[in-house]
Amino acid sequence: MNAHVRLSGVRPLDKAAGRVELIHGAGGKAMAQLIEEIFARHFQMIGTGDDGAVLPSLGLNERLVMATDAHVVSPIFFPGGDIGMLSVFGTVNDVAVMGARPLWLAAAFILEEGFPLADLDRIAASMAKAAREANVAIVTGDTKVVEKGKGDGIFIITTGAGALPEGIAPTGAGAKPNDAVLVSGTMGDHGMAIMSARADMNGLEAGMGFVSSVVSDAAPLHDLIARLFAAGIEIHALRDPTRGGLGATVNEITFQSGVGMLLEEAAIPVLPEVAAACEFLGIDPFYLANEGKLVVVCPEAAADAALAVMRAHPLGKNAARIGTIGIVSDTRPLVELRTRLGGRLILDWLSGDPLPRIC
């Protein structure tokens, strides 16, 4: 985020009624003003004015972890959050599920000409609050503006860097037969909150009224994860089930690890109002995105301890064991779901897309 300077003799931005203009992305005074009055005011940027940020050294035995995520969620404000908060927590969580301590974020903005400055300011404030909560600093950034009709209000792309201690390396490829499969809480809250917000936008309040109490679970998972490691729990696979929901995540883990998985439908926590809305809409909560939940695969012997650690944390109070690795009829990397009625079905990756732009 270059061009941050103290400007003198320039009229302040009209943050009440002003709008983003192409000039705000042109690398001149107007861009410098936007950066100063909105981004630099909210974020703890390092080396503003330069093209990047110089960061402190990692610990001697720590390795760097990098993760990036583009956020295009629609609508940008939804029950329980907004695109700003999501852009911080989403990337913090990607770094944290690698086993690393999230430290720094870079944030790039692609703004559509005409986007209200009031919304931009509100979103920047939300990002700053989320960064404080996740204990990371937004250290550098970039702003681009595209013509009206060539974007959709605001896209935020964050890249996180974190420190991975020696000896920790959970990936999706470490699941072993007989391992336990756990989740940290209810599935589908974020996806249903977005659907509910879209229904409201489309004037469908009547039909979707019963889900209006569902809020996004967007939250930073670094502390919950740190507690699992601090308790000495051996973790074979760790993932946050975002896009594609639990269904995508468990299939990724089985594909990467070359194992099967058997899940118990009745054991998978789902909020009653999410379950009811899913039934009404004919969709499956296991394909709805989560933004503050974990899937943990660990040795059978560690499962109870892992559940206890999660349940003692505000973000894991509904943690549950939902299945087991490798207990399938053959060795193909498939996920089987034992239904409430005792039948078995394949929980495949979703092949349709009921909900684009969920994050």
Place this chain on the structure above:
Amino acid sequence: MNAHVRLSGVRPLDKAAGRVELIHGAGGKAMAQLIEEIFARHFQMIGTGDDGAVLPSLGLNERLVMATDAHVVSPIFFPGGDIGMLSVFGTVNDVAVMGARPLWLAAAFILEEGFPLADLDRIAASMAKAAREANVAIVTGDTKVVEKGKGDGIFIITTGAGALPEGIAPTGAGAKPNDAVLVSGTMGDHGMAIMSARADMNGLEAGMGFVSSVVSDAAPLHDLIARLFAAGIEIHALRDPTRGGLGATVNEITFQSGVGMLLEEAAIPVLPEVAAACEFLGIDPFYLANEGKLVVVCPEAAADAALAVMRAHPLGKNAARIGTIGIVSDTRPLVELRTRLGGRLILDWLSGDPLPRIC
């Protein structure tokens, strides 16, 4: 870039006639296939399948530098380059002008529904080639798809990480009175190449025909910069004059450093065909973007050595001394330009925006 798996029993992507669909951003099998058959095939990703990349440690006395850049250039293919090459070199250069050795890139893609897979593959190949040229690895990424009409084909957001040796810290704030101001080559090539490409698109070949030979100067500057440091040249400010051109960069440096600057118009290198086109169009080449050029501020005594180092490098053969720091009528941080006719004018930041989406 999660969800990278070896897929079996899936028909290969139609890279000749296929198009990006919403399902390619949904976190399921189609997204995994897109990542496998396009991105993972071209890039040296680390830990594909996981949510981020674990990177090797930096050297003992090295600090981490991070820089991020969203690329929205239009058109995406232009004389001398494309959005993919630009997305690599742009961020490599942001890291390099901080004095750091660029090492790794994260790449996020925001694709518009309907974007041709053939173009995506061509762009990914161009990014891979650029990364090899810049000696960096594209280690992790993310893909999002937005509905037709909510984006513009492809936006690429890259974030770079690099290693900064102890003792090196050029910023825009280090310029001192009597320092020399140098550039590594001709100004405005990239901006004019984009203008020329847009004129072609708009069927204005006749009027703009004389600039059709101008190609973008997009290039990775890390090696040229490394040679300046290796030669022991004391550098007070280092910047690549991209958006807003030389005009924006010299004003940033004077603002950040709290000094004035006097430039000699006749000393600033501009290609004859760029100068002619600028005159025809009534624009100033000093506000046109560059993507492979440096502005260097160094002590007067080091200027000749710095010029010699630059001129010995393929990317610096037209390097020139263009002015001096601090020789202004007062102490305000202004840039004055002595014109060819001997007059003086203020080279302010551009206040209009002749050319949005230049990078």
